[in-house]
Amino acid sequence: MKWYKLVFKQNQPIHIGSTRWGVINETEVFIPGWTMWGALTNQFLKTNGFDKIDESKKIFEKITNFYPMIGQGKEEPSQLQPLFPQYKGGVFSLGDYTEEEFKFKFVDTLVSTAVEPILRSAKDESLHEFEYILPRSKLDFDNISKQLYWVGLIGFEDEAIKEINSLIKNNNNNQKEVNAKKENEKLDMSDLLKQFFSKIYIGGDSKYGFGEMELIYSINEVTEKELKEWNINESGTASIGDNYRLRQFFKFSNEVKFEGELKLLSEFDFTQNIPRVQDAGYFINVGSKVSDFNGIDLNKYRLIKGKFIEID
Structure with missing residues (x-):
């Protein structure tokens, strides 16, 4: 099996479904693996066609959760450290940030309500708050805003790579590109991932300007030590x-x-x-x-x- 590290740059606010307390629709502060799997599978199907949905669903299953990384300046995003989850004093945290501290810096709330058309007043029991993760942090005391990135791993067995190749070959939209390749040419998965996932949309309300993320790195040099950091053989x-x-x-x-x-x-x-x-x-x-x-x-x-x- 070959493992790839994927680094996404967040371009738009995102909302990851978590819990709902009364009128507040909270967001999760990391991206669960099944949410990222859904986004990748959906984008792959939109790009390559919906002929073989069941086969496509299995391709991206070996995927980790994705965790945030905070860009401090001009450093390469691939060198940033993930904010891995932990419990500090019984409080759920990402790196050194408690969940509340992370939300204070990167999460905002949209408040909305339905309106009675005749009275032009708020409709009863329609008020709700919608949390979303900002692509950049709120301005700090030095008037500096920091970019948010997301990192995780995905693994492909040889059979999965063959299946991807087969699905591409069977798609008429990609036939010219496939024919230009030699039949025995090895598929470059890094280039393929960048091609398919240059832009993905994740989480809720993607139709209203939410959820866009951009794949900026696809790294296939994942060491055994790094795999272990993610709990994986x-x-x-x-x-x-x-x-x-x-x-x-x-x-x-x-x-x-x-x-x-x-x-x-x-x-x-x-x-x-x-x-x-x-x-x-x-x-x-x-x-x-x-x-x-x-x-x-x-x-x-x-x-x-x-x-x-x-x-x-």
Whole structure:
């Protein structure tokens, strides 16, 4: 399996569905793997055609969660450090920022309400607040605004690369480009990723000026050490040391001892007219620290859309 590091520059505000408290529709402060998977798959299908949706869905499944990086100046974004999740004093944090501190710098709120057309007054119970992550931080005391980037990993097995090549060859829109290539030419995945995902749209309200992100780096030199930082083996199974913080969600089991919290995660199928729950279950949250797996074989846990799930 070959792993690629993807670095996206955020161009527009984004909203990542999280929880709703009364009138407040909160945003998540990182991008779950299944959300990024949905954006990549959707863009691939729009570019390459919707003939083989089921095959295309499987191509990008081996993907991590994506975490923010803060641009400090003129440094290369690929050299920035991800704000990995952790719990500091029991408080969920990204790097050294607590969730509230991160939101103070990078999250704003849009307040809206419906209006009674005759009275021109606010309609009862229609007020709501919509949180979104800004592409640049709010101005600090030095009148400086910092750019936000997002980083994560994606893995492709040889069969997945062949499937991508096959889907491209079978698409009439790309036939001229394919014919220009030699049949035995090896597919350059870095160039292909940049071609397909130069722009993607992620999260909610993409029709209203939200969600645009730009792929600026596709790096295929991911070291074994770096994979381990993301809890992954080269084969795509879990690699988590004792008391190491989770970068991916881990399917909950009674045998696992950890410090952190549990999350009920639901994955929806939006290909139907009415979205339906496709999968749901309890997972140990990212940032949690596992102290003992009690003999669980981590080689049986495979990365799927930012979650480690036991594979029979």
